[in-house]
Amino acid sequence: MIDLRNxxxxxxxxxxxxxxxLSVEEGEFIVFVGPSGCGKSTLLRMIAGLExxxxxxxxxxxERMTDAEPYDRGVAMVFQSYALYPHMxxxxxxxxxxxxxxxxxxxRRRMVEAAATKLHLDHLLxxxxxxxxxxxxxxxxxxxxxxxxxxxxxxxxxxSNLDAELRVQMRIEIAxxxxxxxxxxxxxTHDQTEAMTLADRIVVLRAGRIxxxxxxxxxxxxxxxxxxxxxxxxxxxxxxxxxxxxxxxIRVAGVDVQVPGLGTxxxxxxxxxxGLRPEHLTAPEGVELPLAIEVVEQLGAxxxxxxxxxxxxxxxAEWRAGRPSVGERVPLRFHPRDLxxxxxxxxxxx
Amino acid sequence: xxxxxxxxxxxxxxxxxxxxxxxxxxVFRIVPLIWGFVLSFTNSDGLGQADWVGLANYRGVxxxxxxxxxxxxxxxxxxxxxxxxxxxxxxxxxxxxxVPGGRFFRAVYFLPAVLSSVIVGSIFNVVLRFDGSLxxxxxxxxxxPVDWLGNGGTALASxxxxxxxxxxxxxxxxxxxxxxxxxxxxxxAAKLDGAKFWxxxxxxxxxxxxxxxxxxxxxTTIGLLTGMxxxxxxxxxxxxxxxxxxxxxLIWLEQGKLNRPGYAAAISAVLFALMAGxxxxxxxxxxxxxxx
Ligand SMILES: Nc1ncnc2c1ncn2[C@@H]1O[C@H](COP(=O)(O)OP(=O)(O)O)[C@@H](O)[C@H]1O
Ligand SMILES: [Mg+2]
Numbered sequence: 001m002i003d004l005r006n007x008x009x010x011x012x013x014x015x016x017x018x019x020x021x022l023s024v025e026e027g028e029f030i031v032f033v034g035p036s037g038c039g040k041s042t043l044l045r046m047i048a049g050l051e052x053x054x055x056x057x058x059x060x061x062x063e064r065m066t067d068a069e070p071y072d073r074g075v076a077m078v079f080q081s082y083a084l085y086p087h088m089x090x091x092x093x094x095x096x097x098x099x100x101x102x103x104x105x106x107x108r109r110r111m112v113e114a115a116a117t118k119l120h121l122d123h124l125l126x127x128x129x130x131x132x133x134x135x136x137x138x139x140x141x142x143x144x145x146x147x148x149x150x151x152x153x154x155x156x157x158x159x160s161n162l163d164a165e166l167r168v169q170m171r172i173e174i175a176x177x178x179x180x181x182x183x184x185x186x187x188x189t190h191d192q193t194e195a196m197t198l199a200d201r202i203v204v205l206r207a208g209r210i211x212x213x214x215x216x217x218x219x220x221x222x223x224x225x226x227x228x229x230x231x232x233x234x235x236x237x238x239x240x241x242x243x244x245x246x247x248x249x250i251r252v253a254g255v256d257v258q259v260p261g262l263g264t265x266x267x268x269x270x271x272x273x274x275g276l277r278p279e280h281l282t283a284p285e286g287v288e289l290p291l292a293i294e295v296v297e298q299l300g301a302x303x304x305x306x307x308x309x310x311x312x313x314x315x316x317a318e319w320r321a322g323r324p325s326v327g328e329r330v331p332l333r334f335h336p337r338d339l340x341x342x343x344x345x346x347x348x349x350x
Numbered sequence: 351x352x353x354x355x356x357x358x359x360x361x362x363x364x365x366x367x368x369x370x371x372x373x374x375x376x377v378f379r380i381v382p383l384i385w386g387f388v389l390s391f392t393n394s395d396g397l398g399q400a401d402w403v404g405l406a407n408y409r410g411v412x413x414x415x416x417x418x419x420x421x422x423x424x425x426x427x428x429x430x431x432x433x434x435x436x437x438x439x440x441x442x443x444x445x446x447x448x449v450p451g452g453r454f455f456r457a458v459y460f461l462p463a464v465l466s467s468v469i470v471g472s473i474f475n476v477v478l479r480f481d482g483s484l485x486x487x488x489x490x491x492x493x494x495p496v497d498w499l500g501n502g503g504t505a506l507a508s509x510x511x512x513x514x515x516x517x518x519x520x521x522x523x524x525x526x527x528x529x530x531x532x533x534x535x536x537x538x539a540a541k542l543d544g545a546k547f548w549x550x551x552x553x554x555x556x557x558x559x560x561x562x563x564x565x566x567x568x569x570t571t572i573g574l575l576t577g578m579x580x581x582x583x584x585x586x587x588x589x590x591x592x593x594x595x596x597x598x599x600l601i602w603l604e605q606g607k608l609n610r611p612g613y614a615a616a617i618s619a620v621l622f623a624l625m626a627g628x629x630x631x632x633x634x635x636x637x638x639x640x641x642x
Contacts, residue, residue, distance in 0.1 A: 050538050071544035083535035087557040096553070097543035148543070 001026040001184045002047060002152060007056035009042055009208075016042050018208040019056070024186065029178050032188045033195040033231070034205035040188040043205070044154050047186065048077050061151050076145035077154040080161060082137045084129040084144075090116075091125040094143045115146045118177070135166045142174075146181070155187040159194065171197060192232050196220070204228050226346035229275050235304060235316045237275045237340075244270040250341070253289050253309040257336050263350050272349065273342040278304065280338035281317035289332045291315065296324055305330070383622075390615035400612060407616035417617060419592035420600045423506060427574050427596070430510055434570045435563055438518045442525030443551070456526065460519035467580030470516045475499075475585055478508055499586050502593040509581055509594055510574075517573060521566050528562035529555075568632045575625065597621045 002024040009017035017039045024030050032040040045051040047058065049070035058066045065073045084093050092099075094115060095108045103111070116122050119139045129137055138158060145153055158174075159167045175198055178185055189195055195202050196216045204211040204219065204227070212224045216232075223229035230236045242252035244266035249258050252274045266272070281289075295306040303319045309332075317332050324330060341349040390407055394400035411417050441459065445452040462470065477484050478498040485495035498508045532555065540550050556563070579598050582588055588595035588603065595603075597617065605614035 048538075048542060050541070070538075070541045075542065077539070077542050079535045079539060081533065081535050083533060083539040085536060085540075085554060085557075087560075096540070096545075100544040100549055100553075144539075144543075 001028070001061060002186070003057075003059035004043075004047075005057040005059070007043075007046065007058060008054050009039070009046060009051065010054045016208050017046065020208075020210055022203060022210065022213065024184060026184055027182045029185045029187065029198060029200045030203060031195040031199035031201075032186065032203050032205055033190065033192055034211075035231070036190055038205045039208040040190070040205055041156050042208075044077075044156055044186060044188050047073075047152075048075055048154050049073050050077075074151040075154055076148050076150035076152075077156065078138075078141045078145055078158045080157040082129075082141040082161075084137060084140055086129050089126050089128055090121060090132070090140050090143075093129065093140055094147050096144070097148045111147055112143075115143045118146065118180070119143045119173075134162050135170065138162065138170060139173075142177070146177075151184065153183055153185040155185065157188055157190070159189075160191070167194075174198065192234060196232070202232070204231060223340065224348050226273060226275065226342045226348075229340060229342070229348075233277060235278050235318075237277050238281070238313075238315045239342075240274045240276065240309060240313045240315070242272045242274040242341075244268055244272060250274065253313070255287055255289060257287050257339070259339065259341065260337050262341070266349070271344050273344065273346070275340040275342060276315075276334055276338065278316045278318040280334050281315070281332040282319060282321070283333045283335050283338070286333045286335040289334075291317070291330055291332050293324055293326055293328045293330060296326055298323070386615045386618055389612055390619050392612045394612040394615075395609050397609075403612070407613050408620070410613060411616050411620055416592050416595060416600055417597070417620075420595045420597045423592070423594065423596055424575070426506060427510055427578075428571065430514075431567060431570060431574075434514065434518065434521065434574075435566055437514075438521035438566070439525050439559070439563070441518075442522050442529055443555075445522070446526060446529040456519075456522065458519075459522045462516040463519045465516060467513075467516070467577065468584055470512060471581045471584030474508075474512045474581075478512075478585070500590055502590050505586050505590060505594045509578065509585060512585070513574070513578055513581055517570075517577070521570065524566055524569075525559070525562060528559050532558050564632075564635055568635075571628065571632070575628075 002022075004020050004022040007017060007020045008015060020043065032043060034040055042051055046053050047060075049065070049068060049072075053066050056066075057064060060073055060075070085096065088096065091109070091112050095103075095112045098108045098111060112125070113122070116125055119142060121136070121139055121143055124132060124136060124140075129140065132140065138161075141158070155174075159170050162170060171194060174187075178198075187194075187198060199216050201213060202216055202219055203213050206227055212219060212228045214222075219228055219232045223232065226239065230239070240252050242250045245251050245256060246268065247265040248260075248262045249256060250266070250272055251257070289309055291305070291307040291309060293305045293307050297304040297306070301320070303324055305317050305319050305324050306314065308314050315332070343349055389400070391402060391404060392400035393403045393406075441455070445456055449455075465473075476482055480495065480497045480500060482498075484498065488495055496504060498504050536558075537550060537554060540554050545553060575596075576598065578596055579602070582594055582596065582599045586594040588599050598621070601614045601617050601621070604610045604617060
């Protein structure tokens with residue numbers, strides 16, 4: 001549906017998007033995720049036609065759209081600021097594109113009402129945006145996109161202006177919308193939870209480059225590098241310094257570990273970084289590391305215990321049994337198959 | 351309790367600051383206004399004693415051809431209001447779109463606004479008089495010269511054009527300030543909705559700028575009704591005939607030149623009533639906007 005071929009964006013001398021290649025399937029829900037300033041919005045706006053493409057090619061629905069006008073690309077976009085027209089009613093906002101196309105008033109009203117019903121906006125159609133809550137405005141912005149029945153929906157951090165509770169609610173609503181409309185959607189967020197829950201595939205961006213593309217669980221279980229490993233998952237993966245003691249064995253936090261299923265042979269004395277997710281540190285059996293608890297974040301159903309296993313190596317573990325307390329010494333246990341190895345440059349060792 | 355004491359001190363301070371201003375207003379505005387109103391019922395010549403003449407001055411005003419002409423001129427001048435709004439808006443749009451040298455144009459447009467109307471008038475006296483530079487230029491390209499200021503058909507239009515030249519820069523600045531507050535994402539949303547430049551202007555930009563447009567209309571109207579005196583004085587002295595006489599200038603003629611303060615006061619009272627009507631309409635428009 002969408003093909004980005006070697007797409008770059010330069011502002012003056014600064015390269016903000018660097019030779020991005022990506023193919024989005026029809027009906028797919030793609031999420032761009034990455035830290036603030038990594039180029040997510042710029043890439044999305046290049047697809048929308050709001051930002052010129054400095055080099056490379058963009059194809060949408062089998063047509064070359066690199067230089068096409070925004071409207072001709074058949075995409076609709078939902079902005080972070082909602083970008084509603086303040087002097088128009090909700091119905092006029094949602095029907096604006098149809099009005100520009102010259103759709104008659106009666107037909108327009110019918111289409112707007114159909115979209116409004118989907119989003120539970122029926123009773124608000126005659127209000128101005130100023131008289132709506134944040135969540136309602138967001139829904140109008142989505143409704144404005146739906147009415148046009150575009151080939152592709154683009155979302156730029158649509159939920160970041162909402163409070164936490166509403167965010168969760170709208171997230172579910174957007175997922176439901178995708179199921180019922182089955183249009184292609186490209187969604188930008190810096191929130192990895194949104195990315196994990198919504199995406200068919202996640203595109204992790206850093207400094208204008210794609211770090212990894214894959215299904216959420218693939219990125220979670222099998223990250224290509226330390227950046228993706230650290231960015232996906234909350235709390236983030238723990239990274240401990242280690243050293244190879246044999247082709248498939250390492251020493252980490254003073255303990256020797258055999259690493260199963262390793263394709264590459266490690267060189268003796270090679271430095272490695274050992275990644276362990278918080279929920280993998282409280283296995284019933286396995287390699288044991290003693291931890292002195294320094295901080296406890298108690299959430300009721302579980303707790304996050306913080307401590308350090310070695311100097312400069314803080315660790316978080318997810319704790320489900322009992323009520324840990326500060327100062328306690330507890331054994332962390334992990335299964336060697338759950339650890340991920342990275343070289344000093346951050347590349348995954350598989 | 352303590353709060354009330356502070357409240358009283360604040361109130362006393364406020365009164366201390368506000369009362370002198372109110373006093374000045376009373377002495378220099380309200381009193382002359384009433385005095386002028388009283389004067390309009392007399393045949394005062396500004397020197398000797400004045401006799402009560404009742405409504406005679408007002409009867410005179412209603413039938414005075416010069417006054418009627420000045421009202422017609424006022425209507426003609428106000429009819430140019432759309433130019434006063436559209437021209438600066440268009441220029442502001444172009445500068446806002448980022449034409450090369452936008453900052454330079456903005457400065458140049460604003461420059462005449464800091465000149466007094468007498469200086470502006472003197473400059474254009476050189477340009478517009480019959481043996482002036484504009485006619486020299488016309489002759490150079492083979493056109494016949496026009497007596498811009500001495501011809502009843504062109505004098506008022508020339509005055510309005512000069513006034514426009516010297517004040518539109520301020521409106522450009524106001525529009526630029528208004529344009530800079532328009533949400534860019536909203537314009538981008540309109541682009542994605544298929545609105546081209548003119549559609550965006552009509553459906554998004556102008557409705558968003560409406561309070562600004564109305565503000566410029568009010569300020570310009572006031573400027574036209576009260577700011578033209580200097581130009582008229584320097585360039586045409588109200589002539590030829592009454593073709594550039596605006597009520598304000600007529601009042602000055604009657605008062606200063608013809609020594610009829612009583613009659614001038616009557617014109618002032620009528621003009622005051624008319625202006626109050628315009629002001630009332632404008633305040634209503636503005637307060638309706640405030641509700642938006
Ligand atoms: N119009 C612009 N001119 C210059 N630099 C820009 C412009 N827009 C964005 N950038 C730069 O491009 C980078 C990526 O921006 P953006 O795509 O907004 O990041 P994100 O949405 O991931 O937070 C940032 O470093 C930003 O400063
Ligand atoms: Mg962004």
